[in-house]
Amino acid sequence: MAPRTSRRRRLPLRMLLPALVLFALMAMLMLRGYVHSEILADHRIRQPTSADRVPREIREGGPVIDTRGGRAQTLRVPDHHVVLTFDDGPDPTWTPKVLDVLKKHQAHAVFFVTGTMTSRYPDLVRRMVEEGHEVGLHTFNHPDLSYQSKKRIDWELSQNQLAITGAAGVRSSLFRPPYSVFASAMDNRSWPVTEYIGGKGYITVVNTTDSDDWRKPGVERIIRKSTPRDGEGAIVLMHDSGGDRRQTVAALDRFLPDLKARGYEFDNLTEALDAPSAHTPVTGPELWKARAWIILVQASDQVTDVLAVGLAIVGSLVIARFLLMLVLAWAHARRVRRRDFRWGPPVTEPVSVLVPAYNEAKCIENTVRSLAASDHPIEVLVIDDGSSDGTARIVESMGLPDVRVIRQLNAGKPAALNRGVANARHDLIVMMDGDTVFEPSTVRELVQPFADPRVGAVAGNAKVGNKNRLIGAWQHIEYVMGFNLDRRMYDILRCMPTIPGAVGAFRRSALQRVGGMSEDTLAEDTDITMALHRDGWRVVYAENARAWTEAPETVRQLWSQRYRWSYGTMQAIWKHRRALVERGPSGRFGRVGLPLVSLFTVVGPLLAPLIDVFLVYGLVFGPARKTMLAWLGVLTIQAVCAAFAFRLDRERMTHLLSLPLQQILYRQLMYVVLLQSWITALTGGRLRWQKLRRTGVVEAPGGALPRQRVRSGDDRRPVG
DSSP: OOOOOOOOOOOOHHHHHHHHHHHHHHHHHHHHHHHTTSSSOOOOOOOOOOOTTSOHHHHTSOSEEEOGGGOOEEEOOOTTEEEEEEEEEOOTTHHHHHHHHHHHTTOOEEEEEOHHHHHHOHHHHHHHHHTTOEEEEOOSSOOOGGGSOHHHHHHHHHHHHHHHHHHHSEEEOEEOOTTOOOGGGOOTTHHHHHHHHHHTTOEEEOOSEEOOGGGOOOHHHHHHHHSOSTTOOEEEEEESSSSOOHHHHHHHHHHHHHHHHTTOEEOOHHHHTTOOOSEEEOOTHHHHHHHHHHHHHHHHHHHHHHHHHHHHHHHHHHHHHHHHHHHHHHHHHHHHTSTTOOSSSOOOSOEEEEEEESSOTTTHHHHHHHHHTOSSOEEEEEEEESOSSOHHHHHHHHOOTTEEEEEEOSOOHHHHHHHHHHHOOSSEEEEOOTTEEEOTTHHHHHHGGGGSTTEEEEEEEEEESOOSSHHHHHHHHIIIIIIIHHHHHHHHHTOOOOOOTTSEEEEHHHHHHTTSSOSSSSOHHHHHHHHHHHTTOEEEEEEEEEEEEOOOOSHHHHHHHHHHHHHHHHHHHHHTGGGGTOOHHHHHIIIIIHHHHIIIIIIHHHHTHHHHHHHHHHHHHSOHHHHHHHHHHHHHHHHHHHHHHHHHTTOOGGGGGGHHHIIIIIHHHHHHHHHHHHHHHHTTOOOOOOOOOOOOOSOOTTOOOOOOOOEEEOOOSOOO
């Protein structure tokens, strides 16, 4: 018996790469939220409590508290020495001004920096150290440590130290607890924290003089509150962050020369105490780890800034697109629905309908019977592109008049269409898919615009026939709101990018002038439409030429279809890029149509998930109410646009109930598909034609017709 080999199921690359991108973006957002104190922030402040367990020598001692090695002693700053301390920085606006004033007056200070601000502005901490100041720890997220567990305290210290090391290449032994003031304010809640931190090797520094600058009391009061009494030494508390520090800077510029004139010296703490420096240089792996942290934080801020710009872009695109669609679609509907509107004399000449088919056995009978019920004279050519399921035999057995079957070896849809054009008897040619059914009036409505000799092609109104399931309902919304409303807009702008493969009509002469259907892209319908624009033909939209197509019924099938569409559209845009610099009709399409298609079809959908990413981020870590209101605003705009589109197409509004869910889930799928298309394009990958599995659930409106003999052409010659 052969040994069983277990095969591990691997995540497809098409899922892995987009998933990695999304994971990286979310990780960057989480890191930014952590560094900006939006995640794990604790803003509780404990009220003072009893102090009976705090040693008297601590409460009555100096502002420098040393509990290292189990001891409990304090130190005071010598007379005529002032240690200026600045909390909560560095701040990109006010810290440089404070440093400039200190440098101007040749004074040193101690900056108790938070890990969040140090990680974001490492250059300022580096400047502090280089100019002779000392830096100390003020925790990472500025929580009241009396509320925190020992594990959280350790984390706050280690992350704060990591940021300082990454910024300046040193470790510091100085620490100031958030919300601390004087040694006399030490109580039974804060004292155990001080002891624990001393056991970690840190010296706790409080203050003897509080400037109250955070209250913004005015320059005179800040100076008065900061000035020590009777030549005593002092540790002065000021702030270089946390708001507008204009008064602090102004007071400092007067305070320093005034006290120097009175014989005071402004030193950092260890200079004033005549002690070894509080800084220890860091080298090796620990330094590189800290620098990597700073790099990651800087990257997260930059990525978030880019994402914010992307969000602004996609928001602008969404609003601009919807406004354009609403205004221009209304203008289109008003124009074509006027009682006196005519393209010209009624078009009654016969039409050749081409149905390229590859393994369409489940659908082809409904398709052909719907054509046989047409109220316009037509011939039907079913081009069997090497089917292996008996598609051609089914059509032959139906016995319908004016229906021909042309067989060829499998060569792809463009080759099948070109063979159909070569065998068509009439000058007006309608193309449709083998899974689509027409209404009796579809062909007649589709060819009426050809009364205008400038019209080279007409786009019909493609609709989803299998919309009873959720995924079908979502595509139904997309077809009505997106594709058909878009086509009304593009018709007015005269830059229709795509004739849908399910329902489109062409002049034979227009097709011949541009070389017929091309195999250069996977979106041959978009390619031929752009080529017709560049050749000077008008491409218009016929709203009453309705066709019912079978949309994919599984996520996998939908993925395959949209991947081909997205990649093919990118190929077509790239192929016709020279239209941007050409003159005449080609240049007009290149400078109007190509940018619009690129923005609304490629760039917009690629950035659209940013709305949902920031929605989740805002709901969890940000201002939830504002975030939800903003998202509901976007959804309202989309709902208004969708309702307008459904009204124009005379569709039932009940399907719009699934619109919110569609905007959340369906958009993510389209994003991943589009991202995969981008990756394929950028890496030079090739995508093969992918056949969707059909069910044949879309019924022909006309019902069954009598069986008659049909003519069959078993033509296996290569397409000429």
